[in-house]
Amino acid sequence: MKDRIIGLIVNPLAGVGGKLGFKGSDGAYGIRALMMGADLVAPRRARVFLESLDNELAGKGMEVRLLLPPGRMGESVAREAGRLRAVKVEAVPCVDPRIWPTTAHDTIRCARTIENEVDLLVFAGGDGTARDILNAVDMRLPVLGIPSGVKVYSGVFAVNPRSAARVVTAFLEGRVRLEERPVVDVDEEEFRRDRLVLRTFGKLLVPVAEGVVESTKTLAGGEGLEDIARFFAEELYRDCTLYILGPGRTVARIAEYLGVRKTLLGVDAVHNKKLVGKDLDEKAIIELIEKHPRTVIVLSPIGGQGFILGRGNQQLSPRVVRKVGKEGIVVVSDPEKLRSLGRLRVDTGDDDVDRMMRGYIRVLIGYGKWKMVRIE
Template sequence: MTGRVLGLIVNPLAGIGGRLGFKGSDGAYGVRALMMGAELVAPRRTRAFLEALDDALDHLGSEVRLLMPPGRMGASIVGEMHRLRHIAVEAVPCVDPRIWPTTAHDTVRCARALQDRVDLLIFVGGDGTARDILNAVDMRLPVLGIPSGVKVYSSVFAVNPQAAARVVIAFLEGRARLEERLVVDVDEEEFRRDRLVLRTFGKLLVPAAEGVVESPKTMGGGEGVEDIARFFADELYRDCTLYILGPGQTVARIAEYLGVKKTLLGVDALHNRRLVGRDLDEKSLLELTERYPRSVLVLSPIGGQGFILGRGNQQISPRVVKRVGGDGIVVVSDPEKLRGLKRLRVDTGDEEVDRMLRGYIRVLVGYGKWKMVKVE
């Protein structure tokens, strides 16, 4: 591992729109979220990755060089941390650190500046950032994404920052084979109209090790959905309870059985068979859980990836989950989708909440049929 050089580029606006219920943070929506006072997510994800990587290098007794852009795209984030013991950081002047907010052009410029100087290029962002990296480096060197975006459909990402650190170690030790992985993104305007339109933009070369997302998301809505919805309406539903309904076709069908039409891709709320909120943000969800003390969270895993929290539903924040409690979560999935998953996953950004949710959970897969599935 001696002498290996890593590159790290941070899209500081990635994921900033998640708590607000935005369907992405690209372009004007990221700036809008910034103007509304939304918290930057990517710097926190970056620090979690670097802390995990530094700890892993400590156990191995190794060191690496890390090349980063200046300012909010990299170096200033490291400057806010405690000293890294085994990572020597060097700022590469690829952008003017005084310019804020940053843009996709800055990501492309920095990726091109780093590509001939590093063994592995790591980026923090979502699918929009992955597209920028694809535009800059294509398949000329290995890359790895640390998920921070609202949309994370591509299979070029680690499942979370800590997993990314483990993948980097596997790469440095020669234990990770390189695979061509898809860069996939949605049409954000169609997404905001509650229509999911996916497009494949190309492939990136990714170190495939335990902790990298296996495949892009797939749509649910197959066998068993009608039985799941009917059983929920017949046996699980209770009046005087707030139901927070996550995205997805299975949950939308449950809502129809309860007499309402929910958004397909948003988070809605139901009370006494009446919608009390559509396409909600974190603030609205917290207000509703305050108004209605009894609450249940209904979630369906993302096909191909298995996430029940932390991807595409960031408005269901750790604060909302704590209000509901682990016993107030109901997970539903059509059997076909569940057969394609080895496990379910959570990545809320709050380690305490993630620990609370890990273990085994019952998943409703038919009329009165449940399956125990591990959550990691």
């Protein structure tokens, strides 16, 4: 039986601007995030993937060859993962490891270098990285994303790094189906102007295992939005409480009923029906929480995916969630969106916080109407 070979490419800048409230990490925004001392996200999540994959394969008595770029785009991540028993690492000289920061051109070059050598190409990044991979390999081989970006709207990603390891294992065992999945991204300039404009750039061939590969983000119809916002303002709102309002149309409508105008895609803060923070980053959110005795975070799930934390709102970090607690989180959703989802998800990058959030939570779906929904 011939060796099975997978490729791994890490976009080390992916997601770096999330906690800072940036709407992406492409180009100058990634550089700015680095200059502000932001932590690298994608290498850490790629390391979790590698460690999980090694455990999965070792438990089954399987081995796989892993081709990856040198330096921060792959080899250093494998080195940090420690001793791998079932994953045999080979660096491919597709980029100068001394180059920092890396660019989209480096991702494309490395993908084209290894595409004819691998059975499956895995990448750590967000929608911008998915576009680079599409540019490089199109649908010539199967591709799977480890979600690591600020924006993860495309349908080519596993739910989280450990899920990605399970998908790869299933792929190696021949237990997945291959589907053409859209690569979707937003216009980042429009995004930064608080307008959500989604575009489909093409399709990638993705190994799909039920429940562990994401769907593409969808924009819901807004059924019940007025009733949700009115009930929140009339019955749930309390003076002397700090409200941290997450992204989305439903939450923005709640803000309007409270007499303030919030950013559609940012995280804002309201106290005594006054806007006290706009488009906040993690640090500013924590400072506000520490000034107020009671805080409530208001969230709405991403259509088509169900994430309430870890996608497009990374400034609501594990540290923020710990300070507020699950009991301080209110989830709102129009019933049409919730029916299509069936469940909610979290992926904060912190296992303890994710475990704290799992289980059931009440979701406001209309005027005085609640539904118990499971968080996975």
